[in-house]
Every structure is written in C-alpha cells, then in structure tokens.
Amino acid sequence: MSLPIMGAPEKKAKKLTVYTIEECVKCKKPVKREFKDGDLVHKVLDKCKDCNENIMISLIYGEELKKN
C-alpha cells in the first residue's frame, strides 16, 4: 500500500504529432503537413506555383491528434 503522488506527471501523456506549416512569403497560403527530418523554421523550400515567390516554413509545432 502506498500513498498517491500528488501532482506527479500524468501517466497518460498527450501524444503530439509534429506538423510543419509551409507558407508562400507573398500570397501567404499555408500548407500543413507532417514534420520531416531537416525541417527548420524559416527554411526556404521551393517556389510558389501561383506567384513564383519563395515558400518558407513558417511554423513547426506539436498538436494533439483529435479523435474522430
């Protein structure tokens, strides 16, 4: 028998999925995809198909998967 540890980390920790948000620097159209190794915030990736400006990684973050 033991006393519960109050305030200890939750055993069922939230499972976060890492997402990368790509955004054209001009038309600001965001594209959300899963994180790939080598992704860095503000890394320039490609040219935008619509306006031919740079597409840049604007954000990388973890988000909890929503249950359907």
Add this chain to the structure above:
Amino acid sequence: MDLIFIIGAGNTQITSNPILNLAIIYLPLALLILYGQKLQTWLITNDLSKTVGRLKEMNDKSREETIAHITEGIDNKEETIKRLDSFLEYFTIMPVDLDPAGVINKLDHIMTSRDMRMKSEIQQLFPDLDELKANSIENVIEIATSFNFVYKIVRHFYLVGKKTNNFLLLAQLQMIIPFLMLQADALNKAMATFKKNQPIGDAIGPMIVGKLMLEHEKHDIAVDTVYAESDISGRKAILVTAKGPAGTVGQPGNAVQELINKENPSLLIMIDAALKLEGEKTGEVAEGIGAAIGGIGVDKFKIEEAATNNDLPVYAIIVKQSLVEAISLMTKEIAESVDTVHTIINRIIEERTKPNDKIIIVGVGNTIGVIQ
C-alpha cells in the same frame, strides 16, 4: 457476538461488552500514538522507493538514448561511452558570494568557461561533425547530465532518510517529489525534441525576432548571438537573438550591453517565454516592464545595468507556458502567438517612440530549429 452500532446517538458503545469496547477504541489509539510515525515512515518510504525506481528507469533510458544519439555512425563506441559517462558527472562550482561585489563577473567567467570546455571537448570527440549536429549532441548531453543530477539528489535524500529512519526528511522529500518528477518528465520530453532539432517552447522569442530579421544582413555580436538592422514604422530597429538553427541561447547580455553603448537607443523591447501559473492559458501573451530573461542572472544583470546607466526604458513581452512546454516540442498555442506579438511590438513602437528613433528588440530563448 452482537454488534450494536449506534450512529449519531451520542453513545460511544460499539459492543455490549465494555472490555471489548475499551480494546476496540483505545488499543488502536494507543498503537497509533506509539507507532503512528513509524507507520507513516514505512508508507512514505514505500512510496518513495517506487518513485526513485521510476526515476532510475528514466535516467537509464536517457543515458541509453544519449549513447544512441552520439554514437550514430561512429566506430569507436566504447571510448565515446566512457567519455559520455565522465560528461554526466561534470559539475560547476559556483563562486563564493560572502562578498557579493563582483560576483556576477565571476559567475559569467565560470559559466563561459564551462560552455567553452563542453564545446571544445565535443569538437575533439567528434571532429567531423557539422555545427548543427555538434550542438544537438551538446544539448542532449546537457539534458542527460541534468537528469543524472536530479536522480542522484533524490536518491541521496531517500537513502539518508531511510538509513536514519528520519520521518521529517522523508516527508519533505515526498512533498517536493511531484515537482522534481515534473522536471524529470520535462527533461525526458526535451531529449526527443533536441535530437530532431525541433523548436521548443522557449524558442518563441528567437522565432518572433527571427521572422523580423529575415532578408536582412546578420552580424555576429557575441558568442552564438547575431543582430540585424531593419526599419519598423520609420524607426531603426536593431534585432538581436541567438544564432540558429543550433540549440543555443547565445549571450544576449553582452550583445545588448554593446548595442546600448554603441547606438544609444530610446527603447529596448525584450520578448521571452515565461512560466505560466497554473490555470493560465498556454500561449497567452502579456506585456510588462523589465528585462524579460531567465537563466542564472548574468545576462539580466548586464542588460539592467546598461539600461539603467543609459536611462533606457525596458519593455517586456512574454508568451506563457509551463516548464514542460518550455523545454519540449513547441505546441500550436505557443507557435501561433507570433503574429500577436508582432502586433504588440508595432503598437509599442508607434506609441512610445518617434520616427528615426533607434529601438533594440531582443528575442530571448533557445533558438533550436529556428533560422534567422
């Protein structure tokens, strides 16, 4: 035997036998008075032994993960593991503060020497690694060292309390252990994030200022610290942050001190992640006054001193988060505060400065995974 329970009738009799009544009521009472503390000590020791065991498991896992990360693609694994174990035992002796005058300089010297030694030893151990990977290794080793330290301290007090049967020592350890476990949990999560060079919650300051620095020429100003000049609403904005995407906090104290003396700005804005209080929302942005910077105080001291000597107002913008969030993968709520903070920066600049004024904007925090 008939048991007669009389609830709420004001009668203390449990059974019809008065001797048995005496035994049922007073014997446990006497036992609890005499042995209650021993029973509590036993319960606490039992509870702590499970927690210490869990911490040991986490510590071993962190060591194994560190080994796997640093020996990736390396031939001489045994030598590297041997060196890692010596890294885990590294310690820093804080300067004497009996005479506090000048203690900040001593502290600065010790911490700089410690960082330099760590960097050079990693470079010696892995001479062919690029800067990003070398920095990742440095961060992962630091996390493993912190983990080892937390585990050893907890184990020490647990064993001393158990050895001396010291109820008060064990009770104090039991009271503080939830917070230490939270710290251990945070370190555990930080390990995975640092290995992949993903931004952590604390990277929000460099991310906000880094975005303003894009497409402007960057100049080195202190160790692992860069600045760039930009125009914001007709004011000359000097943007300062640690040099990404490697995981470093740089030396914002030295950088800001030099820039204040050189540029004589009319406003200093500092952006940093700050620990939220329970009940506050993650990613909430708040404004205030003062040097928004954590750490042991060296950088804060330098910035405060330079600002005071130049009569420079220091504005602070903070993004709230928990300790775990600050050192593990950046969450959506934190990441999405970037635009809010940019709006606040623009408002402060327009309200508090005049065109052609100079402003220093500092993004404080660990710049892992963030390019400027």
